[in-house]
Amino acid sequence: MIEFKNLHKRFGKLTVLEGLDLAIKKGGIFAILGPNGSGKTTLIKCLLGMVIPNKGEITYKNESVLRKWSYRNDLNYLPQIANFPPNLTVFELIQMVKNLRQKKSNEQELINLFGLNDSLQKKLGNLSGGTKQKVNIVLTFMFDSELIILDEPTTGLDPIALIHLKELIQKEKTKGKTILITTHIMSVVEELANEIVFLLDGKIYFKGSIDELKKQTDNDNLEHAIANLISKQYA
Amino acid sequence: MLKILKYSFYDLMRSRWSYVYFFFYLILGFVLLFLNNDVNKAVITLMNIIIVLTPLIGTIFGVMYYYNSKEFTELLLAQPINRSKIFMGQYLGISISLTLSLVLGLGIPFIAYGLFKSAAIFDFGLLLVVGSFLNFIFVALSYNIALSTENRIKGFGYAILMWLFLAVIYDGIFLISLVVFNEYPLDKFSLITTMFNPIDLSRILILLKLDISALLGYTGAVFRKFFGTNTGMLLSMSILVLWVVLPVLRMNFKLRKKDF
Numbered sequence: 001m002i003e004f005k006n007l008h009k010r011f012g013k014l015t016v017l018e019g020l021d022l023a024i025k026k027g028g029i030f031a032i033l034g035p036n037g038s039g040k041t042t043l044i045k046c047l048l049g050m051v052i053p054n055k056g057e058i059t060y061k062n063e064s065v066l067r068k069w070s071y072r073n074d075l076n077y078l079p080q081i082a083n084f085p086p087n088l089t090v091f092e093l094i095q096m097v098k099n100l101r102q103k104k105s106n107e108q109e110l111i112n113l114f115g116l117n118d119s120l121q122k123k124l125g126n127l128s129g130g131t132k133q134k135v136n137i138v139l140t141f142m143f144d145s146e147l148i149i150l151d152e153p154t155t156g157l158d159p160i161a162l163i164h165l166k167e168l169i170q171k172e173k174t175k176g177k178t179i180l181i182t183t184h185i186m187s188v189v190e191e192l193a194n195e196i197v198f199l200l201d202g203k204i205y206f207k208g209s210i211d212e213l214k215k216q217t218d219n220d221n222l223e224h225a226i227a228n229l230i231s232k233q234y235a
Numbered sequence: 236m237l238k239i240l241k242y243s244f245y246d247l248m249r250s251r252w253s254y255v256y257f258f259f260y261l262i263l264g265f266v267l268l269f270l271n272n273d274v275n276k277a278v279i280t281l282m283n284i285i286i287v288l289t290p291l292i293g294t295i296f297g298v299m300y301y302y303n304s305k306e307f308t309e310l311l312l313a314q315p316i317n318r319s320k321i322f323m324g325q326y327l328g329i330s331i332s333l334t335l336s337l338v339l340g341l342g343i344p345f346i347a348y349g350l351f352k353s354a355a356i357f358d359f360g361l362l363l364v365v366g367s368f369l370n371f372i373f374v375a376l377s378y379n380i381a382l383s384t385e386n387r388i389k390g391f392g393y394a395i396l397m398w399l400f401l402a403v404i405y406d407g408i409f410l411i412s413l414v415v416f417n418e419y420p421l422d423k424f425s426l427i428t429t430m431f432n433p434i435d436l437s438r439i440l441i442l443l444k445l446d447i448s449a450l451l452g453y454t455g456a457v458f459r460k461f462f463g464t465n466t467g468m469l470l471s472m473s474i475l476v477l478w479v480v481l482p483v484l485r486m487n488f489k490l491r492k493k494d495f
Binding site for chain 1: 245
């Protein structure tokens with residue numbers, strides 16, 4: 001469904017992606033892992049058209065996405081840091097995004113799920129970090145799109161919200177959606193991911209299932225297996 | 236684009252600073268009118284304030300809004316909207332809300348004082364038009380600076396420097412050059428130099444409308460001959476328009492390659 005071909009991205013002198021090739025099939029949860037600064041967010045932002053690659057091609061449903069924007073109608077994105085206009089209320093923000101997307105949405109269900117009913121009329125500037133992240137999640141999941149991209153979705157969430165989020169992701173998966181997640185929390189990966197994509201030095205270092213990774217690194221514990229992969233960078 | 240504009244506008248209209256700005260002009264308008272007791276004099280004093288203050292406020296609002304709404308802009312960028320529409324919407328939202336503060340803040344006291352019965356209505360109108368232009372120009376310039384500068388402290392610094400340069404330093408250089416080259420005919424030179432600075436251009440435009448250009452001597456006469464005519468007025472207005480259009484074009488150009 002998504003294909004990255006020979007993707008290059010430099011920020012000044014810093015090379016982040018160096019000839020990355022990756023194909024992602026339709027359906028399932030893909031965890032994009034890698035040490036800090038390995039280019040996970042850059043890769044996602046290239047797909048979203050927020051970062052413009054120096055070289056290479058990205059296709060979504062067999063169509064190039066570079067310099068286009070309408071394809072984003074069929075994709076939901078949860079950004080890493082949630083920061084909204086401080087003077088709008090939660091309700092207005094949700095209305096605004098709905099207004100921009102013109103797509104069917106089920107925000108009320110999600111608002112109930114995350115207990116945001118009391119916060120609806122509050123200004124976004126007065127919300128705590130965790131509550132903002134919940135709003136962020138509502139905005140991401142309220143539309144029915146084939147692709148869902150989550151960049152560090154668990155930041156700042158309390159345990160109950162985290163459980164709800166995981167259930168939500170599982171539910172979307174059973175609907176046959178494709179979900180990309182970046183995270184540093186291995187328990188989330190172990191619980192959810194069908195496939196792991198490991199980024200290192202701007203390339204795909206490993207792609208496969210959790211079991212394959214464990215076998216390859218000769219390690220039973222996912223956290224250690226990943227640490228094993230990362231340590232090769234420090235060596 | 237209209238949707239983004241609408242929300243940026245609402246967001247700004249609800250911020251404390253828009254009101255502070257609005258009330259500042261409101262109070263300024265009333266105070267000036269009651270101290271001067273003369274619409275014409277009030278317009279001159281106002282000109283001196285507007286010509287320095289609107290660019291400063293436009294610059295600061297532009298830079299602040301850009302950096303403060305950065306994460307939100309990223310959220311918008313992930314939505315199915317064209318990039319340049321997002322930024323044009325924000326740009327117009329800021330410019331229009333600032334212009335509204337200016338026009339309402341000054342308009343209310345002047346209308347209350349009896350502007351419609353006064354002959355100064357055109358001068359006052361010109362003042363508001365020029366003030367609005369300055370808003371649009373300086374928000375566009377500051378947005379350009381913010382788009383090109385990742386670091387917000389630096390961006391803020393550059394923007395303030397830009398304002399300082401156009402509002403103060405440019406005039407200084409201009410005056411020094413007049414003193415240094417005073418043996419040469421300078422009317423053309425000064426005319427053209429004025430065109431390159433929107434603040435100077437606005438000032439001259441208003442001064443000449445106010446019939447106090449006799450104070451300006453020979454150069455004043457040249458200026459009057461030029462700006463006083465309809466062609467001059469039209470030309471200077473179109474240069475003000477250019478001062479809006481060029482930065483906006485650069486903004487769109489910059490956006491095509493910008494990473495967020």
